[in-house]
Amino acid sequence: MLKGSKVALRARHEEDIPILHAELHDDVVTASRAVGRPWRPIAPDSKESQFVVDDTAQGRVAFSVVELDGGTLVGTATLWGIDDHNRSAHIGLGLLPSARGKGYGSNVVAVLCHYGFVVRGLRRLQIETLADNTAMLRSAERNGFVREGVLRSSAWVMGEFLDEVLLGLLVQEWKREGSRSS
Numbered sequence: 001m002l003k004g005s006k007v008a009l010r011a012r013h014e015e016d017i018p019i020l021h022a023e024l025h026d027d028v029v030t031a032s033r034a035v036g037r038p039w040r041p042i043a044p045d046s047k048e049s050q051f052v053v054d055d056t057a058q059g060r061v062a063f064s065v066v067e068l069d070g071g072t073l074v075g076t077a078t079l080w081g082i083d084d085h086n087r088s089a090h091i092g093l094g095l096l097p098s099a100r101g102k103g104y105g106s107n108v109v110a111v112l113c114h115y116g117f118v119v120r121g122l123r124r125l126q127i128e129t130l131a132d133n134t135a136m137l138r139s140a141e142r143n144g145f146v147r148e149g150v151l152r153s154s155a156w157v158m159g160e161f162l163d164e165v166l167l168g169l170l171v172q173e174w175k176r177e178g179s180r181s182s
Helices: 016-025 028-035 106-118 132-141
Strands: 007-010 062-068 073-083 088-095 125-128 146-156 162-169
Touching: 007 106, 016 073, 016 125, 028 106, 062 106, 073 106, 088 106, 106 125, 106 132, 125 132, 125 146, 132 162
Parallel strands: 088 125
Antiparallel strands: 007 062, 062 073, 073 088, 125 162, 146 162
């Protein structure tokens, strides 16, 4: 388990899937903004659910995010597009509606940075997010990520094209803060 100051990242448990599915996937607008492809109904027990973890898959590590105090499930976090040759990866996260606005996002990003840089030995982490996702932009920038560019009108979301912001963080720029393994 990886621990931050507010949250812990742990393996996905079977009982997490229906909660994540109901809170994150079944919210059509939120899911459409997060996934980058058209929303469609998927049963929680479907092998196609984004919350089902394939432990044999290369290039992707999925975590469930839980509150440090009490262990309540608050979201999901992923290191994806892991490129062992170039030593880089992408960060993604989703918080349940009840967990938003509590500073968990910044802490999840910090713990994912620890995992990517310390545990995996990566040199670069990257985040792509919609330009109006102020919570993710704030979480990334609090952790030292630098805005590297804007992908204009690159995301088709609920009937309109939206800009995406590309942010990057290099290991030598990273400031280790409050995350640890146990």
